[in-house]
Amino acid sequence: MQKTKWVYTFLAVAVLAISTTAPLVKLADATAPVIACYRMLFATCLVAFLVLFGRDSLLKIDGKRLAYCAVAGFLLGLHFITWFSSLDYTSVASSVTLATMQPLFAFIIGYFLYHERLNRGAALGAMVSVLGGIIIGWGDYRVSGVALWGNLLALSAAFLATVYFFVGQHALKSVSLNVYTFYCYGFAAIAIALYCLVTGNALSAVNRDDLLIFFLLALLPTLLGHSVLNYCTRFISVSLVSMAMLCEPVGASVLAWLLLGTLPTVTQLVGGALTVLGVLYFLRKRSN
Numbered sequence: 001m002q003k004t005k006w007v008y009t010f011l012a013v014a015v016l017a018i019s020t021t022a023p024l025v026k027l028a029d030a031t032a033p034v035i036a037c038y039r040m041l042f043a044t045c046l047v048a049f050l051v052l053f054g055r056d057s058l059l060k061i062d063g064k065r066l067a068y069c070a071v072a073g074f075l076l077g078l079h080f081i082t083w084f085s086s087l088d089y090t091s092v093a094s095s096v097t098l099a100t101m102q103p104l105f106a107f108i109i110g111y112f113l114y115h116e117r118l119n120r121g122a123a124l125g126a127m128v129s130v131l132g133g134i135i136i137g138w139g140d141y142r143v144s145g146v147a148l149w150g151n152l153l154a155l156s157a158a159f160l161a162t163v164y165f166f167v168g169q170h171a172l173k174s175v176s177l178n179v180y181t182f183y184c185y186g187f188a189a190i191a192i193a194l195y196c197l198v199t200g201n202a203l204s205a206v207n208r209d210d211l212l213i214f215f216l217l218a219l220l221p222t223l224l225g226h227s228v229l230n231y232c233t234r235f236i237s238v239s240l241v242s243m244a245m246l247c248e249p250v251g252a253s254v255l256a257w258l259l260l261g262t263l264p265t266v267t268q269l270v271g272g273a274l275t276v277l278g279v280l281y282f283l284r285k286r287s288n
Helices: 002-018 022-025 033-051 063-086 093-101 102-113 120-138 145-171 175-199 207-230 238-260 266-286
Strands: none
Touching: 002 120, 002 238, 022 093, 022 207, 022 238, 033 063, 033 175, 033 207, 063 093, 063 120, 063 145, 063 175, 093 145, 093 238, 102 120, 102 145, 120 266, 145 175, 145 207, 145 238, 145 266, 175 207, 207 238, 238 266
């Protein structure tokens, strides 16, 4: 029980770290695939440093677990490509809101794979959080084909992220976190680099300011965000992790206001409050 409480603390830190993603991406001048590629490349290097000075060995992994890492990395790469691309067509609030609708997919997958059930209280908390997330982006939706495309990309990113966590949960049963993230982030970087090559996104077209942003993306939302979330799946379900991530639009909207000067609207404030309350209620009822 004590360990579970610590996991919830790690979960809160991870969600806060991931909230920096969208505002940082908005600050970069590079294209979405290039940003995603450098983020994964820098993250792989940072994890390699941890492995080098830790007790882990990159050779202590069998073919099956390596395959899980490869699939997870491929899914993570697609997640970043679709999500970062959505920010070119819609706002931070709308994009992050739809990209964090993972509980909708996690509950469905968890139901069919693991026969997970929710009590009425937890289900009510989940619905309130989803409603809050929808309200955050609702006032910012623009009725146009461009905005619709951005919203569809963000929703696709949510599905890819959910499957990524389920695959990673299997790999982490017998692989250390550092080894898993090294291979996962490495495969993601390779997949995105190939995508950049095919689509003509030049990886050399970056400036010094962008390099700093890439490093911050690798350090904050990746190592302190994704890596910690993967660690949490060792002790709690993917559905629970996905629920907590519904708080991301709140943090992202606040950071967008501070970094980009985008003031939160009334709908974003109301939706943010509902999201946080829904998550807290879900966590309380889920643990009963």
